[in-house]
Amino acid sequence: MIFIENEDITDPRINLALEEYALRNFGEAEDYLLFYINEPSIIIGRNQNTLEEINDEYVRENGIHVVRRASGGGAVYHDRGNLNFSFITNYKKENLNNFKKFTKPVIHVLQQMGVEAEMSGRNDLIVNNRKISGNAQFSTGKRMFSHGTLLFNSDLDEVTRTLDVKMNKIESKGHKSVRSRVANISEFIDEDIDIYEFRSRLLKGLFEEREKFDSYRLTDEEWERVHELKDKKYGNWDWNFGSSPKFDIQRNKRFPIGEIDLRLDVERGYIENIKIYGDFFGVEPVADIENRLQGIRYEPFVLEQVVNKIDLEQYFGKIHEDDFLELIYGPDE
Numbered sequence: 001m002i003f004i005e006n007e008d009i010t011d012p013r014i015n016l017a018l019e020e021y022a023l024r025n026f027g028e029a030e031d032y033l034l035f036y037i038n039e040p041s042i043i044i045g046r047n048q049n050t051l052e053e054i055n056d057e058y059v060r061e062n063g064i065h066v067v068r069r070a071s072g073g074g075a076v077y078h079d080r081g082n083l084n085f086s087f088i089t090n091y092k093k094e095n096l097n098n099f100k101k102f103t104k105p106v107i108h109v110l111q112q113m114g115v116e117a118e119m120s121g122r123n124d125l126i127v128n129n130r131k132i133s134g135n136a137q138f139s140t141g142k143r144m145f146s147h148g149t150l151l152f153n154s155d156l157d158e159v160t161r162t163l164d165v166k167m168n169k170i171e172s173k174g175h176k177s178v179r180s181r182v183a184n185i186s187e188f189i190d191e192d193i194d195i196y197e198f199r200s201r202l203l204k205g206l207f208e209e210r211e212k213f214d215s216y217r218l219t220d221e222e223w224e225r226v227h228e229l230k231d232k233k234y235g236n237w238d239w240n241f242g243s244s245p246k247f248d249i250q251r252n253k254r255f256p257i258g259e260i261d262l263r264l265d266v267e268r269g270y271i272e273n274i275k276i277y278g279d280f281f282g283v284e285p286v287a288d289i290e291n292r293l294q295g296i297r298y299e300p301f302v303l304e305q306v307v308n309k310i311d312l313e314q315y316f317g318k319i320h321e322d323d324f325l326e327l328i329y330g331p332d333e
Contacts, residue, residue, distance in 0.1 A: 003203065003215040004034045012038040012067045012078060017230035019086050020070055021222070023143050032088040033206065035199055038078040041065035042162055045073045045136065047286055049261070049277045050241045055164050064162060068240045071136035071147065073123065073258075074279035077162050081154035081184070083199055086147035091139045095146070097281055097317055099123045099135045102146035106133075109205030115188045122258070123281075130183035139283050152195045153186045247273065253327050257281070257317035260327060266298045282315040289315055300329050
């Protein structure tokens with residue numbers, strides 16, 4: 001495995017561009033590891049409606065970055081007390097949504113440091129039932145990355161201030177605040193170390209059992225291409241926010257694979273527009289499904305004919321066709 005030096009860049013737009021550039025351009029014969037720390041920012045999941053996930057007024061007043069990532073999952077808050085890691089490997093179907101595989105070495109190092117971390121739910125790491133890490137994945141079909149956050153000494157109050165958390169994401173109907181469900185790793189370490197020492201120890205631990213460990217610094221030409229990707233995509237308003245037309249039907253439900261939120265504009269019995277949001281994980285872009293459903297009759301039999309031809313697992317994870325059809329057209333709950 002090769003460690004990619006990010007030159008201590010803290011701009012989330014550049015760091016996400018670097019991650020995607022490495023995924024698409026670095027050699028398939030090697031696995032890579034990337035660490036980065038971001039300035040205060042909200043990182044939006046690929047399929048989320050940005051303006052419904054953030055406290056827009058607070059974010060604008062405080063100059064907080066808002067950047068959409070390539071992977072699915074939910075919105076997360078980053079600051080200089082949060083360490084991000086990304087494992088870049090060849091794509092294998094059995095590794096898709098297999099967060100346990102990629103977080104296992106991280107958990108091992110944390111436990112060596114006295115932090116009793118464990119995997120929980122779909123994609124979280126917890127200590128004493130409090131979340132210290134969330135994880136997500138993205139694949140090109142040939143290569144993939146599995147990346148995650150590690151809350152070390154973040155300002156946890158900012159999580160609440162910046163994110164407009166939906167009530168159906170809080171298990172006890174809002175009685176527990178976001179602040180009470182998350183924790184900093186520094187709370188569980190006896191020593192007084194900063195995030196850079198933590199990063200150094202984590203890196204050393206991840207590679208201590210590997211015979212081959214190299215580091216790589218990008219060339220000036222490669223950095224130019226990273227900045228081009230940043231300007232074209234991660235620094236672009238259309239990518240980060242996008243335009244959302246008005247819809248007359250909204251249907252959403254939380255499944256084991258995450259929330260699916262459908263917006264439909266139905267005119268004279270036909271689906272004129274459809275948009276799919278959510279914090280689910282999948283390989284293929286949900287725009288494919290939107291395109292297939294747009295223009296067809298909003299009628300159960302017709303919808304079933306279309307949906308039955310779609311491999312829903314590639315877009316959402318494991319979900320039954322009947323459940324998805326019921327979400328589109330079934331009775332409101």
